[in-house]
Amino acid sequence: MSDGFITLPGAPLPLVSTPRPSTPAVPDEIRRTAEEFESVFLAEMLRPMFDGIETDGLGGGGIGEETFRPMLIDRYAEALSKSGGVGIADAIVRELLRMQGSAALPTEENVDGAAR
Numbered sequence: 001m002s003d004g005f006i007t008l009p010g011a012p013l014p015l016v017s018t019p020r021p022s023t024p025a026v027p028d029e030i031r032r033t034a035e036e037f038e039s040v041f042l043a044e045m046l047r048p049m050f051d052g053i054e055t056d057g058l059g060g061g062g063i064g065e066e067t068f069r070p071m072l073i074d075r076y077a078e079a080l081s082k083s084g085g086v087g088i089a090d091a092i093v094r095e096l097l098r099m100q101g102s103a104a105l106p107t108e109e110n111v112d113g114a115a116r
Contacts, residue, residue, distance in 0.1 A: 025097075026093055026097070030093055030096050030097065031089070031093060033092075033096075034088075034089035034090070034092035034093045034096065035081045035082065035085070035089045036081075037088070037089070037092055038081045038085045038086070038088040038089040038092070039074070039077045039078045039080075039081040039082075040077070041077075041088055042076075042077035042080050042081060042085070042086070042088075043073055043074050043076075043077035043078075046073050046076060046077055047070070047073055050069060050073060
């Protein structure tokens with residue numbers, strides 16, 4: 001494990017365990033929220049891939065694997081997001097920062113309290 005890779009059971013390729021570098025201009029809370037959203041999105045995209053797979057291989061099958069498979073898919077999505085993701089988190093960070101910037105700018109409504 002000294003090579004910086006983690007191995008996920010059943011994953012065809014190891015994922016890099018080092019998180020993406022965070023820029024000082026992006027607050028940690030915004031980055032974390034964006035990565036969580038990307039993780040949820042990836043989990044929803046991964047779920048249909050596992051629907052047709054029988055439960056007799058990866059975890060031994062049975063009701064236990066059926067019960068814990070959604071959690072495994074969530075961990076896969078979380079690992080994908082933390083190792084660089086697919087770019088959704090970066091787009092969300094940009095949009096959140098843009099929204100915060102535009103909220104701080106004065107508009108005609110919030111300059112004198114009356115809409116024009």
